[in-house]
Amino acid sequence: MRAMSEPMSDPERIYTAALIVIGDEILSGRTQDKNIAPIALWLNLQGIRLAEVRVVADRTEAIVEAVNLLRARNDYLFTTGGIGPTHDDITVDAISEALGVPVVVHPHARSVLETYYAARGGLTDARLRMARVPEGASLIQNRMSGAPGIQVANIYILAGVPHIAALMLDALSGQLPGGRPLISRTVGCWVPESEVAELLRITEREHPSCQIGSYPFFREGRVGANFVIRSVDEADLDGCETALIERLGGAGHEPVEGGI
């Protein structure tokens, strides 16, 4: 919960976040997760690095264990899923248990839901479940379906439906202290990565702020790879990109700036 005590961003510090994807539907293979990548990209823009992700079942103990470990060792913890009106939506109860606080009905969430459901059959007990929050929480706006996301301590509780999760992230944009954004450059090459492994290793070592990831592919019957350079230091990133392009060319391969 370090970030909560800091009013301002510190550009020199690396801010980290963890994500817990809550849902039997992901673990059963029924649903392909579509939240991890957009959340990671959004965090990069905030100057926050996604450090780890866990997918856990709809079981209280599994959620509590992951929440307590990950909120302690990251600046931020995000969760997706399990905040709807049905019996399998246990995220709020589990996070309250993890924090040791009671579940309460948030008055503003209740009034938002009353308005939303006024023309849709009224606020039933099941729908009122979506106004339940851990004590001390504030709300994250959901312009789509009324049921809000929840912020409590350094935990951000988002919907599981990807376009609603994305709207909640929109509502949080620019609100969270972060450091310098992680930026990247991609250089592609029609070459088996094994032929340039040594060249990649040397280039990375020469640019201490940079990591180079090598991502091979098979396309149109040919073997190639994209090399992604990541850094928070734009000058070092540029230097690393230039060095990599020169080395690939020098070894007789044609680099493709921007990737293939």
Next chain:
Amino acid sequence: MRAMSEPMSDPERIYTAALIVIGDEILSGRTQDKNIAPIALWLNLQGIRLAEVRVVADRTEAIVEAVNLLRARNDYLFTTGGIGPTHDDITVDAISEALGVPVVVHPHARSVLETYYAARGGLTDARLRMARVPEGASLIQNRMSGAPGIQVANIYILAGVPHIAALMLDALSGQLPGGRPLISRTVGCWVPESEVAELLRITEREHPSCQIGSYPFFREGRVGANFVIRSVDEADLDGCETALIERLGGAGHEPVEGGI
């Protein structure tokens, strides 16, 4: 490592697996994971339940921590990613460190790679990296690109490229002791899930072997949900499906067998 000491499957036991997705490209948001869902579905067919997934960075300590925790509390541990020829491929080293065994060159992996690369420029030092395994490991066949997957203790180390990971799973099909497969039925309905929350809860409670997941969606300007019933007991599953269909109909909603 419970499963390793059992020569036969036990249909009454619930076998579990964990999955570690290794890769900065997933955590940076550059790449959308496409391995979790196919691995989960394949495990279901083997009678093994995917209990938890972690996405970890290309950092030795992060991999070692996850490997040692998850291999101890599950029958099986799968990993994807990080077994190629480049400097960012550290999975074998990290898993060897987790197990406390040295990294060795596997003679058969070496000969497979020698054959594969004979017409492709020969077996360089970088390519030979792909023959490195934790001591005591055996290989998982890779009909696509030569570089094999690795099995050591109860750990199954797969490629990160999805179609290669899928081929490695094919090679393992039917080889791993498991219990009864988890089976599922889906019933869809054009109804807000909040209107049927109580009905779902009651139906689930009446069928103790079953879990019912509720997955809302917004499509064609309308609100609906799919209800997925999961169980290892086919008779109870059938009973639960029938009860759910009757209750939805009784409440004035039209159930759609097989889902929407």
